[in-house]
Amino acid sequence: MNGSEPDQAVVLVxxxxxxxxxxxxxxxxxxxxxxxxxxxxxxxxxxEAQAFREIADYYCVPPDRRLEVExxxxxxxxxxxxxxxxxxxxxxxxxxxxxxxxxxxFRNTHLLAIATSWAEVTGSELIVxxxxxxxxxxxxxxxxxxxxxxxxxxxxxTAARNIRVVTPVIGLDKAAIVxxxxxxxxxxxxxxxxxxxxxxxxxxxxxCALRLRGFQRAAVPDPAPYRVRPIYE
Amino acid sequence: MNGSEPDQAVVLVxxxxxxxxxxxxxxxxxxxxxxxxxxxxxxxxxxEAQAFREIADYYCVPPDRRLEVExxxxxxxxxxxxxxxxxxxxxxxxxxxxxxxxxxxFRNTHLLAIATSWAEVTGSELIVxxxxxxxxxxxxxxxxxxxxxxxxxxxxxTAARNIRVVTPVIGLDKAAIVxxxxxxxxxxxxxxxxxxxxxxxxxxxxxCALRLRGFQRAAVPDPAPYRVRPIYE
Numbered sequence: 001m002n003g004s005e006p007d008q009a010v011v012l013v014x015x016x017x018x019x020x021x022x023x024x025x026x027x028x029x030x031x032x033x034x035x036x037x038x039x040x041x042x043x044x045x046x047x048e049a050q051a052f053r054e055i056a057d058y059y060c061v062p063p064d065r066r067l068e069v070e071x072x073x074x075x076x077x078x079x080x081x082x083x084x085x086x087x088x089x090x091x092x093x094x095x096x097x098x099x100x101x102x103x104x105x106f107r108n109t110h111l112l113a114i115a116t117s118w119a120e121v122t123g124s125e126l127i128v129x130x131x132x133x134x135x136x137x138x139x140x141x142x143x144x145x146x147x148x149x150x151x152x153x154x155x156x157x158t159a160a161r162n163i164r165v166v167t168p169v170i171g172l173d174k175a176a177i178v179x180x181x182x183x184x185x186x187x188x189x190x191x192x193x194x195x196x197x198x199x200x201x202x203x204x205x206x207x208c209a210l211r212l213r214g215f216q217r218a219a220v221p222d223p224a225p226y227r228v229r230p231i232y233e
Numbered sequence: 234m235n236g237s238e239p240d241q242a243v244v245l246v247x248x249x250x251x252x253x254x255x256x257x258x259x260x261x262x263x264x265x266x267x268x269x270x271x272x273x274x275x276x277x278x279x280x281e282a283q284a285f286r287e288i289a290d291y292y293c294v295p296p297d298r299r300l301e302v303e304x305x306x307x308x309x310x311x312x313x314x315x316x317x318x319x320x321x322x323x324x325x326x327x328x329x330x331x332x333x334x335x336x337x338x339f340r341n342t343h344l345l346a347i348a349t350s351w352a353e354v355t356g357s358e359l360i361v362x363x364x365x366x367x368x369x370x371x372x373x374x375x376x377x378x379x380x381x382x383x384x385x386x387x388x389x390x391t392a393a394r395n396i397r398v399v400t401p402v403i404g405l406d407k408a409a410i411v412x413x414x415x416x417x418x419x420x421x422x423x424x425x426x427x428x429x430x431x432x433x434x435x436x437x438x439x440x441c442a443l444r445l446r447g448f449q450r451a452a453v454p455d456p457a458p459y460r461v462r463p464i465y466e
Contacts, residue, residue, distance in 0.1 A: 069306040073347055076300075079354035099392045105353035106346055106391055113342040114306055120338035121312035145389045153382040157374045158339055159332045 006032045008124035015051030022130035024186035025168040034065045041075025042082040047198035054190035080104040092209030108141035135173035174214025189223040203228040239265045241357035248284030255363035257419035258401040267298040274308025275315040280431035287423035313337040325442030341374035368406035407447025422456040436461040
């Protein structure tokens with residue numbers, strides 16, 4: 001922090017639970033916020049963009065501090081159930097050992113590269129991402145060592161040399177994220193997590209399962225509309 | 234190399250001199266090649282895409298091993314003379330100490346992230362980029378330490394864990410790149426380097442100046458059409 005000038009942060013906001021709580025945390029630091037949403041041709045892109053706008057409205061982020069970006073090439077390459085209509089979204093398996101079909105290769109690097117370019121152009125020193133390591137689907141670009149390596153890349157790869165990524169919820173389980181969000185007054189009602197559907201959440205994909213279990217363990221009511229609402233406790 | 238199976242490589246081909254020679258080098262290794270071109274809203278995007286196609290044709294790369302991607306968000310963010318029409322492309326200054334206005338923040342990370350996702354989906358273990366460190370414009374994402382950091386990121390950030398970036402011309406000056414390209418029979422006539430113009434090269438931007446000086450020092454005729462052709466030796 002530099003005297004009376006608040007730090008500037010670019011916050012990646014997918015529209016999901018984790019990034020919403022990460023944004024609430026960044027707001028609580030008193031940082032001056034920019035919000036960035038990246039659609040990548042995933043099945044629920046429209047619904048997630050809507051969630052992003054509602055969350056940004058809730059935090060009164062002015063239009064010139066919002067950026068929505070569409071990247072099309074990940075869907076063109078395929079290889080993930082989230083972007084390739086020929087690959088079905090798997091039923092939830094919270095004990096799965098192998099990489100789930102929902103894995104989008106190197107996805108977070110695309111998101112962080114866009115955030116970094118925007119941070120450098122706007123003179124922001126912080127990037128906030130709601131990556132979660134433990135209570136998640138095991139994607140490699142959600143682990144702490146990935147963020148350490150990305151921060152090392154930032155130190156040598158930008159002209160500014162002072163940009164860094166912070167991951168406020170990376171070590172929390174979903175129940176702790178729900179509790180933190182509730183404590184901070186985050187607009188959890190506006191978030192969307194389902195990998196499959198846009199109107200009613202399916203309740204049975206990995207992302208719905210992780211979310212439902214998190215709300216149930218935190219004993220907080222989940223405001224999302226579910227087609228089926230399994231008990232995961 | 235794995236017995237009789239050639240290694241698979243994704244080669245980034247901008248249409249410029251350096252990436253053309255990097256591709257020639259990769260072809261000479263006997264690798265099985267995929268070529269990737271990324272347009273990012275730069276002034277000479279159309280001409281560079283044409284150069285990419287001619288170079289890919291020269292190496293007989295089949296259509297299903299070519300990928301052309303357009304990213305629009307770097308131009309939306311502005312901040313570089315290459316993507317922002319309100320910022321003029323500077324006249325050449327090969328002794329300039331500060332970062333040139335042509336710097337596109339973190340650009341190569343976007344290119345490498347796309348190459349990595351494509352490599353992971355296609356089972357390729359190598360990514361080739363024609364970055365040049367010394368005889369260049371001083372961009373941070375063209376230095377060897379940037380590529381060391383990116384390779385460290387690849388080891389932790391992909392499910393494959395075996396992808397690595399190679400930079401065959403990073404330590405060469407432009408004259409050595411021209412000589413290597415001529416030796417390897419690279420289609421130098423098809424390349425485009427000018428930052429400003431698409432029909433005749435201006436001859437006076439940093440990129441033209443570096444190229445012209447390289448060809449002159451290598452004593453190889455530069456086949457590009459120039460509006461003016463200063464002597465840089």
